[in-house]
Amino acid sequence: MQLWISPLIAFLLGSIPFGLIIAKLKGIDIRAHGSGNIGATNVLRVVGKKYGITCLILDALKGYLPVVLALNLVQIENKTVMPMLGFLQDFALHLPREQQLTGQLVHVLTAFCAIIGHNFSPWVGFKGGKGIATSAGVLIALMPFAIILLIFVWLLTFLTTRYVALASIVAAAALPILTHIGARFHHINNDKTQPTLWEAGTWNKPLFVFTIIIAVLAIWKHRSNIERLRAGTENRFERKRKKVHSDPKAS
Template sequence: MQLWLCPLLAFLLGSIPFGLFIARMKGIDIRQHGSGNIGATNVLRVVGKKHGITCLILDALKGFIPTLLAITLIRFEGQNTAFTFHGLLDQGYVFPLADQWKAQTLHVVAGLCSILGHNYSPWVGFKGGKGIATSAGVLIALAPLVVPVLIVAWLLIFLISRYVSVASIGAAALLPFVVIYGSWRHGKLASGEWNKPLFIFSVVIAVLAIWKHRTNIKRLMEGTESRFERKKKAVS
């Protein structure tokens, strides 16, 4: 049951349009303002910083929680993970070590389902956000050491460009390289023990994230993309 239930729950949880709900609490239909996106960036611009951060956290959690649930309920012998729902370990299905790739594949499938649920939510006409926060939540569960590197990269690109979209695209493009470097750095690439499903997943979500930013890319080329300007200090 865990093998099909985890991806299904991941999609359903991922499809919850938190950005839409948060904006509606303020009497705003977020789809009619700013970029029309229900993600955290548009919520921040339209509704405010506090609400944007709340949306960011909730969108990340709906990627983290179902992925962690899959890691807990679908395991392989000798699996060593940073996080699990310890109270559910006895309910899990354990693959033999030789089939660890099957468990790893199901982990990333659950993560991908949560991202697809966010990007193409059935509750808002199969539309949604760009999946950056939800992808970050998934990666915290799958490969927690990757996330700080991507956050630093995102911040550096954002501080230089002042475009959220450019920072997100840059971090997404960097993801597969960070994953493969981590495998090489720990000697798993040479031994053949590296997590191949995770690398494939990193490529897929990188492409998906860039694809979801295609309208931003068009606006960047046209010079009409919204930019976060530095606040000028008042002259006394």
């Protein structure tokens, strides 16, 4: 059961269209406004900032929670689980080190199902968002240090260009590169006297393949944004300018 329950929960939770629900509560069909996307960015533009942030958090959680569940239900010998959900320990499947590939595949499949559920939700005709927030949620659970670097890449690109779509595309492209670098420099048990995971051949191969797939998927889901960027018609977040009030006494 531990091997299939987490991917199933991930798809079902990932398929909940929070953006559509939030907008509907305000009497708006988000699919008929803005970019037509049900993701947090369009909700923010059309419905408002606090609703967009709420959607962002909920979309991230539906990626984060099922992966945390998988990490706790399917554990690998000598691998630390963070965060540890103590109440699940009686139900956990403990795999020996020799079967770590099985555990890694379950964790990665769970993450993938959450993103697929979001991007191709059966509740909205197998359509959905672009998966950036949900991808961030699964990555926080799988590789939290990498997400810090990705946020830096995203912010740097956004603050430089003011394009959310371009920042998301650049961050997606950077993900497999960061995963590869992490395997090259991360030592076994964080002990620098030990070989790196790459040298020992124990690096997480399913995770690397997963990052390539979700990077390609994220960029593909942004193909309409890429066309608008090339045409110069993509929506851009402009800095708010302070209003200058003239002093009537000075005239």
